[in-house]
Amino acid sequence: MTEDLTLNMDAYLPLRDVVFNTLREAILKGELKPGERLMELQLAAKLGVSRTPIREAIRMLEQEGLAVTIPRKGAEVAKMTEKDMEDVLQIREALDELAAKIACEQISEEQLEELVATMHEFEESTKTDNVKKIAEADVKFHDIIYQSTGNPKLVNMLNNLREQMYRYRVEYLKDENNYPTLMKEHKDIVEGLVRKNKMQVTETMHQHVKNQAVAVKAMIQEQE
Known part of the structure; x- marks a missing residue:
């Protein structure tokens, strides 16, 4: 996982949206690579938040087709096909x-x-x-x-x-x-x-x- 991942804080947005925007930008820029695991604990520690906004942000990423959840494996960055x-x-x-x-x-x-x-x-x-x-x-x-x-x-x-x-x-x-x-x-x-x-x-x-x-x-x- 990229070492440069930092939370892009916005006082006007809910924390889940801030996390979502941060992860979304990292995926679109290629900092989080297709197939890379999106592990809640690791991301929560890296961004300094609890697991709840991470989980909510991953669901939002799935709606955009940027993330997928693999059974018995967890969420990862979706590959472009x-x-x-x-x-x-x-x-x-x-x-x-x-x-x-x-x-x-x-x-x-x-x-x-x-x-x-x-x-x-x-x-x-x-x-x-x-x-x-x-x-x-x-x-x-x-x-x-x-x-x-x-x-x-x-x-x-x-x-x-x-x-x-x-x-x-x-x-x-x-x-x-x-x-x-x-x-x-x-x-x-x-x-x-x-x-x-x-x-x-x-x-x-x-x-x-x-x-x-x-x-x-x-x-x-x-x-x-």
Whole structure:
């Protein structure tokens, strides 16, 4: 287990969320490796907390697909597999295209202005070398589209999926060679929404997800 694991304290969050954010970041950065055991006692001692918030944080990591519990062995960092990625992205593609179609009809002028501002925010974030910040800007961009549908059930499904997507999103954003393509796709999505062109938006959204799948699949194969 990495020696650099320290608790990222936040006075406004419950302890379990602080532990969750700490472990999540360590996994996404590769400080906790795929297949590495997540032993409650060891983690509790290392982070200076009791076992309860560790146990709760591990459950939250399992919901995101970042950890798995193996019978008679315990919890460990989940390995990234092509099958898991393809399953998640297949659902995301269908829901994203549905959200884009509805957004073409429902999105307001205020939401379009916010989307354009967030598109520029994403572009600026790519200059920071801060993958977490870049990922947050990308999530924010898509969230505006989801919220503009006015369909809370669809938004809830996409929010649940976002947690499972986050690991693959971060892997994709670690490679700065992907940024020009991403920025072009964001621009095309905004343009399509402004024109209320469902075909343009859904085709771009399809390509957007496909490019991510191809890139992350190659990364997974390299790690095997």
